[in-house]
Amino acid sequence: GKAAQPKPAFTDEAVQTLLYKMTGLDLHKVFRPVKKGLKPPHYKLMTEAQLEEATRKAIEEAKTKLIMPPVLNEREPIDDVLAEDKVLEGTETAKYVFTDLSYSIPHRERFIVVREPSGVLRKATWEERDRMIQIFFPKEGRRVIPPTLFKDENLGTVFQQDRHEDVLNMCIAQFEPDSPDYIRVHRRAYEDIDKRGKHDLLRSTRHFGGMVWYLVSSKKTDGLLLDMINRDLLEDATSLITLYHMLHPECQSAKEAKEGKLQGVDLIKVFVKTESQREGYIQLALQAYEEAMATSSAS
Amino acid sequence: AVSAGSRLLKGRGGHVVIRFALGGCTNRPFFRIVVANSRRARDGKYLEQLGCLDPLPNAHGEKVAGLNLERLRYWLGCGAQLSRPAEKLLGRPG
Numbered sequence: 001g002k003a004a005q006p007k008p009a010f011t012d013e014a015v016q017t018l019l020y021k022m023t024g025l026d027l028h029k030v031f032r033p034v035k036k037g038l039k040p041p042h043y044k045l046m047t048e049a050q051l052e053e054a055t056r057k058a059i060e061e062a063k064t065k066l067i068m069p070p071v072l073n074e075r076e077p078i079d080d081v082l083a084e085d086k087v088l089e090g091t092e093t094a095k096y097v098f099t100d101l102s103y104s105i106p107h108r109e110r111f112i113v114v115r116e117p118s119g120v121l122r123k124a125t126w127e128e129r130d131r132m133i134q135i136f137f138p139k140e141g142r143r144v145i146p147p148t149l150f151k152d153e154n155l156g157t158v159f160q161q162d163r164h165e166d167v168l169n170m171c172i173a174q175f176e177p178d179s180p181d182y183i184r185v186h187r188r189a190y191e192d193i194d195k196r197g198k199h200d201l202l203r204s205t206r207h208f209g210g211m212v213w214y215l216v217s218s219k220k221t222d223g224l225l226l227d228m229i230n231r232d233l234l235e236d237a238t239s240l241i242t243l244y245h246m247l248h249p250e251c252q253s254a255k256e257a258k259e260g261k262l263q264g265v266d267l268i269k270v271f272v273k274t275e276s277q278r279e280g281y282i283q284l285a286l287q288a289y290e291e292a293m294a295t296s297s298a299s
Numbered sequence: 300a301v302s303a304g305s306r307l308l309k310g311r312g313g314h315v316v317i318r319f320a321l322g323g324c325t326n327r328p329f330f331r332i333v334v335a336n337s338r339r340a341r342d343g344k345y346l347e348q349l350g351c352l353d354p355l356p357n358a359h360g361e362k363v364a365g366l367n368l369e370r371l372r373y374w375l376g377c378g379a380q381l382s383r384p385a386e387k388l389l390g391r392p393g
Contacts, residue, residue: 088391094356098392101350102369111368114361115391128361136365145358
């Protein structure tokens, strides 16, 4: 058959702008007070111009805080045998792990090799690499052995308490973005949110983009769409659908949209008719929204 | 300090070796791979530390060793000699 156009990646400019628009910028949530030592509150007296200046700086800082962590594919397991020396078999009881400690080498290119008791010299697996690098070059927020929090049973308890954001922040600090653990924890979190319809928990955080990307790639956008319409965020809904069309150009609603060049509510209606599973709910929500618009513009 | 230094200067001069310095607590050895003058005490003043070796296996059954290959190449190029256990260790990763 004919070769399809290469799928847009997470890092494309267009994709990033759409995701950023959908994330929203709620200053109160981004700069929510983190628990620190008690201090009496500071009051500053400012003129109008200074206040504007301060809000502008706050918006800049918020933008840096909302930079999305990268979404990568899972890394391939390393399986490289460098040498096999039968001569050494039986001389030792435990494996030796050798790490190159030269300071100016990036961690990805370090040589970390393991000499097994059977005499085989192989490259270390990704888990061994991460552990060794954390032992010799400790990074803040990482433990040498990943905490038991990230096991599947314990994740359920944390999600009950609606603390997805904290767990995801800890996950970013602990694991590399392309490790299978990182991807597993993130997917569990997104699916749990989708199941319970609590998309607003991540709305103004840096995890929102990743969540939208995952839901669009796996075509589970109904919950998110419903949430957006209920909160009267129609522009976000349209950007969500444009993103969906960018990623799945062969679906029917994409073709209809391109032919008719639909905008706004019509786009949503077409999308709902062709793609979604929970049509009824979304139609109801749309009707309620339109009635609300009508009454507010009439009054 | 003065007497130890003058012991190095008098008599036949020593040479630079790469060897293990033992540290750690009772029943818990820990070696540091170190470049030193051969006439220094085993755990005394050294020129540079090139890495470490933990001879007891850890929770995952590994004996952890770290080597600063860049500096090792420099000292070997300068003509440092190796002690017998240092040779065995450096022979393992090839």
